[in-house]
Amino acid sequence: MSKTCFNSNCKEASDKWRRGWRCRTGEYADLCDGCASAYEEGNFCEMFHLNASGWRCCESCGKQIHCGCIVSFHMFILLDAGGIECLSCAKNNILTPNPAWPPPPHFLSSEPERMKDISTRNWSTITGSGPIPWRQAPSLFNGSSIQFDSQPRMAFGDDISDGIDRFRICERLSSSFLEKKEESSFGRLIYGKLRSGPFETVEDRNAGLSKEGQPNLSVNVSHLRSFPKNDSPTSKLNLAAAPPFRNEINDIDQVSATLLQQPSLSTLVGKQVCIHNGMDSSGEAQVCNGKSRGDVRGRNQLLPRYWPRITDKELQQISSASNSVITPLFEKMLSASDAGRIGRLVLPKKCAEAYFPPISQPEGLPLKVHDLKGKEWSFQFRFWPNNNSRMYVLEGITPCIQSMELQAGDVVTFSRLEPEGKLVMGGRKASTAPPDQGYKATLIGDKTSGDDSGKYKFGEDATNGHVKGFAKKEILENKSVVRSKRKNSIFGLKSKRLRIDNEEMMELKLTCNQVQGIMRSPPENVPSVFVVEGCEIEEFEDAPIIGRPTIPAIDCFGEKIQWVECEVCLKWRKVPANALLPSRWTCSENIWGLDRSLCSTAQQLSTQQLEDILSTTTEVSKKKNITEQNSDPVVAQERLDALANLAIQVEEVDLPASSQTKMKHAGHKLDCTCIICIQPSDGNDLKQKQICDFANSESLKHRFSSLMERFEKKQLTKEAGSACQKLQVDNDAYLNNDIGKSSLNREEASQGACLDDPDERKSSVSPLKGQIDLNIQPEREEDLSPDSDSGAMKRLLVDSVENNLMHHRSSSSGVSRDLLDKQMQPDGIGGASFSNCIVP
DNA sequence: ACTTAGCATGGAC
DNA sequence: GGTCCATGCTAAG
Numbered sequence: 042m043s044k045t046c047f048n049s050n051c052k053e054a055s056d057k058w059r060r061g062w063r064c065r066t067g068e069y070a071d072l073c074d075g076c077a078s079a080y081e082e083g084n085f086c087e088m089f090h091l092n093a094s095g096w097r098c099c100e101s102c103g104k105q106i107h108c109g110c111i112v113s114f115h116m117f118i119l120l121d122a123g124g125i126e127c128l129s130c131a132k133n134n135i136l137t138p139n140p141a142w143p144p145p146p147h148f149l150s151s152e153p154e155r156m157k158d159i160s161t162r163n164w165s166t167i168t169g170s171g172p173i174p175w176r177q178a179p180s181l182f183n184g185s186s187i188q189f190d191s192q193p194r195m196a197f198g199d200d201i202s203d204g205i206d207r208f209r210i211c212e213r214l215s216s217s218f219l220e221k222k223e224e225s226s227f228g229r230l231i232y233g234k235l236r237s238g239p240f241e242t243v244e245d246r247n248a249g250l251s252k253e254g255q256p257n258l259s260v261n262v263s264h265l266r267s268f269p270k271n272d273s274p275t276s277k278l279n280l281a282a283a284p285p286f287r288n289e290i291n292d293i294d295q296v297s298a299t300l301l302q303q304p305s306l307s308t309l310v311g312k313q314v315c316i317h318n319g320m321d322s323s324g325e326a327q328v329c330n331g332k333s334r335g336d337v338r339g340r341n342q343l344l345p346r347y348w349p350r351i352t353d354k355e356l357q358q359i360s361s362a363s364n365s366v367i368t369p370l371f372e373k374m375l376s377a378s379d380a381g382r383i384g385r386l387v388l389p390k391k392c393a394e395a396y397f398p399p400i401s402q403p404e405g406l407p408l409k410v411h412d413l414k415g416k417e418w419s420f421q422f423r424f425w426p427n428n429n430s431r432m433y434v435l436e437g438i439t440p441c442i443q444s445m446e447l448q449a450g451d452v453v454t455f456s457r458l459e460p461e462g463k464l465v466m467g468g469r470k471a472s473t474a475p476p477d478q479g480y481k482a483t484l485i486g487d488k489t490s491g492d493d494s495g496k497y498k499f500g501e502d503a504t505n506g507h508v509k510g511f512a513k514k515e516i517l518e519n520k521s522v523v524r525s526k527r528k529n530s531i532f533g534l535k536s537k538r539l540r541i542d543n544e545e546m547m548e549l550k551l552t553c554n555q556v557q558g559i560m561r562s563p564p565e566n567v568p569s570v571f572v573v574e575g576c577e578i579e580e581f582e583d584a585p586i587i588g589r590p591t592i593p594a595i596d597c598f599g600e601k602i603q604w605v606e607c608e609v610c611l612k613w614r615k616v617p618a619n620a621l622l623p624s625r626w627t628c629s630e631n632i633w634g635l636d637r638s639l640c641s642t643a644q645q646l647s648t649q650q651l652e653d654i655l656s657t658t659t660e661v662s663k664k665k666n667i668t669e670q671n672s673d674p675v676v677a678q679e680r681l682d683a684l685a686n687l688a689i690q691v692e693e694v695d696l697p698a699s700s701q702t703k704m705k706h707a708g709h710k711l712d713c714t715c716i717i718c719i720q721p722s723d724g725n726d727l728k729q730k731q732i733c734d735f736a737n738s739e740s741l742k743h744r745f746s747s748l749m750e751r752f753e754k755k756q757l758t759k760e761a762g763s764a765c766q767k768l769q770v771d772n773d774a775y776l777n778n779d780i781g782k783s784s785l786n787r788e789e790a791s792q793g794a795c796l797d798d799p800d801e802r803k804s805s806v807s808p809l810k811g812q813i814d815l816n817i818q819p820e821r822e823e824d825l826s827p828d829s830d831s832g833a834m835k836r837l838l839v840d841s842v843e844n845n846l847m848h849h850r851s852s853s854s855g856v857s858r859d860l861l862d863k864q865m866q867p868d869g870i871g872g873a874s875f876s877n878c879i880v881p
Numbered sequence: 882a883c884t885t886a887g888c889a890t891g892g893a894c
Numbered sequence: 895g896g897t898c899c900a901t902g903c904t905a906a907g
Contacts, residue, residue, distance in 0.1 A: 376899085376900055376901085377900080377901080378899095378900055378901055379900090381901095382884095383884095383885080383886090385886095387898095387899060387900070387901090389898080389899080390897090390898065390899080391898095403887085425886095425887060425888065426887095426888080427888075427889080427898085427899085428889085428890095428896095428897075428898085429897095430897070430898075432888095432898085432899070432900095436886095
């Protein structure tokens with residue numbers, strides 16, 4: 042039967058056909074002899090695409106390579122530093138591989154299986170959107186396969202003349218990536234952006250293609266370079282170009298290749314291993330794969346917050362239900378709106394456009410998604426016009442979210458099963474987020490890693506699990522549960538000042554002792570010890586860290602140890618007494634007892650032993666609780682506020698860590714309520730609980746004075762510009778004997794707040810009445826006002842000290858009030874500094 | 882009065 | 895300054 046050559050530029054009719062490139066359908070293009078020869082000889086582009094744009098030079102040999110068409114995609118690779126390299130040069134380079142790259146497990150493995158075309162038909166089966174596939178369900182991360190994201194079922198046909206929507210199309214297409222997993226280790230993604238003439242639906246793509254004067258359509262071409270033994274493009278390419286696509290290729294009137302490259306093959310390799318066996322130990326691979334993207338076009342980059350971080354558990358869950366290959370697509374932390382009753386999940390635009398079927402109408406289309414249990418859900422995938430753009434949402438997710446028991450702050454993940462193309466939606470409770478994930482939910486003690494989105498603030502050093510800061514915003518967002526009231530809700534403020542009400546504050550209900558229990562001295566930080574009235578004080582130059590609570594004990598050999606509970610299996614393990622444990626310590630981190638480094642190994646504590654230990658600690662705790670119960674509940678409330686503020690200050694205080702001097706005294710005990718140990722919420726606490734004479738130590742006050750002076754020196758040295766000037770102004774004011782006034786004011790404020798009318802003070806200190814405002818900015822000057830609860834910690838600490846001193850002065854010749862005032866001046870900095878000193 | 886759908890707004894990036 | 899996106903707002907049901 043006679044038909045024309047697949048090459049539309051040829052159109053030769055013949056009865057004999059030779060196999061050309063592989064199309065998206067999985068079939069091969071039938072070419073006439075001449076075209077086939079040109080194709081096999083690598084001259085196809087020279088013959089048929091010479092006038093097309095997209096020609097580039099090999100960075101190594103200078104050879105002209107046509108980039109961005111289906112035929113030439115295997116002829117070059119992208120270079121890390123930009124530019125392209127022809128196959129020959131690439132081969133040479135690949136023969137001297139980067140030693141950092143692990144050997145590719147699938148290198149030179151048989152082609153067909155690896156080249157399995159991920160049929161876009163799967164989309165139609167998923168979405169019911171019709172028999173015509175729209176693309177290959179690309180992954181933004183697994184840029185290792187070949188795909189012509191030609192948008193065959195043109196989603197925007199209705200508004201084709203709309204430049205905005207054309208732009209959308211461009212963006213959609215250009216943000217689409219193609220993938221083929223196994224070859225990724227040697228694959229360099231070539232990401233071309235073709236601007237082809239015809240703009241058409243797949244149905245009519247074969248018809249009426251004109252070369253000129255047609256609205257342009259951006260088409261992505263992502264290429265995989267296959268190496269190296271078999272250079273037959275046909276055998277290597279995972280082309281799935283639908284027959285009409287040839288027309289696009291051939292009708293290119295403008296080609297602008299945008300190149301993408303993988304910064305590291307190792308990440309891809311790791312990822313593939315992980316994906317394929319689903320058992321990668323760390324889940325790191327998933328993290329890496331997001332980072333492996335080297336999109337030079339920032340607009341198309343998926344924000345790190347959307348990088349999929351599917352846990353091993355999830356992978357196992359997914360893979361257990363199927364032998365399919367799992368491709369993590371993206372994830373999103375549920376916002377209050379997402380998890381609210383409305384049941385709309387706002388989808389990141391790029392994710393929606395890259396991974397979900399294209400939709401042209403706001404009504405969108407139904408999208409079937411499976412959960413980890415295999416249950417199928419049907420959501421409506423749609424969008425709203427928004428600021429000349431679109432806002433994509435998944436509607437009807439509430440039942441699914443509820444079935445997964447997810448709430449705001451938790452994370453939903455979207456993956457795709459290959460080859461069937463199923464969309465799988467997983468959920469991850471915030472509290473079980475992978476440890477290497479930026480998102481943290483546990484209120485304190487999470488080790489954090491940097492998410493370079495810039496949206497979140499993290500501690501500087503999280504590598505050893507020690508926290509020097511808190512992912513404050515994440516914490517807030519994670520644990521600010523869905524209470525999406527429109528006005529006056531916890532989310533109601535534009536400034537996103539998030540608060541935690543009583544219920545949520547359960548997470549915060551740590552006693553002072555508990556806080557002490559989880560605070561550790563900085564690692565490898567040798568304290569300077571000085572003695573005050575016979576009591577040794579360890580002074581640290583670095584901020585404290587938040588560690589996992591442990592139970593100190595003595596083992597059968599008489600050595601000091603501590604018991605710690607594994608985050609995962611909840612078994613208690615023995616670790617050295619001086620071990621600093623991350624807040625999310627697990628058995629796998631048990632470097633002291635390798636035989637107990639697996640959760641599967643038995644607990645080292647018998648039940649009885651555990652009960653004994655726990656009962657001991659419980660008694661201590663009970664005693665403390667009794668004390669607390671006797672105190673004013675509002676005061677206790679405020680103490681919690683103060684704790685929260687303290688936690689925030691650990692990160693937020695805009696003092697360099699080095700300037701944060703921490704003290705604890707060696708005689709410290711769990712029940713010690715001295716000013717060093719407690720986190721007082723106000724002066725009343727001190728009045729009620731000045732049990733520890735240590736706090737009244739003259740030497741300690743002197744020491745405090747010296748610390749303050751030292752801090753001020755540092756501060757003055759470091760702060761330049763306006764801040765410095767302001768400081769100087771305040772200092773001048775002080776030197777001009779304004780101190781008397783300020784001192785008086787402070788005293789008035791202190792006494793007025795702390796002594797005269799406790800009730801009034803309470804209301805002023807904690808206007809939220811049972812809520813903790815975690816969004817405070819303690820560094821802000823106004824926060825130090827008596828009415829500011831966010832400045833309460835500092836002020837209360839100042840008050841505490843003052844009360845202490847006043848108390849002491851009344852009974853003896855205490856430290857000069859002026860000295861204290863000097864310490865506290867100027868600008869409340871002393872308060873902040875002092876707060877930093879109060880670390881158990 | 883309440884819910885829903887869809888657009889608008891504005892903070893964050 | 896553009897874009898994204900969380901959520902506010904309101905008309906319609």
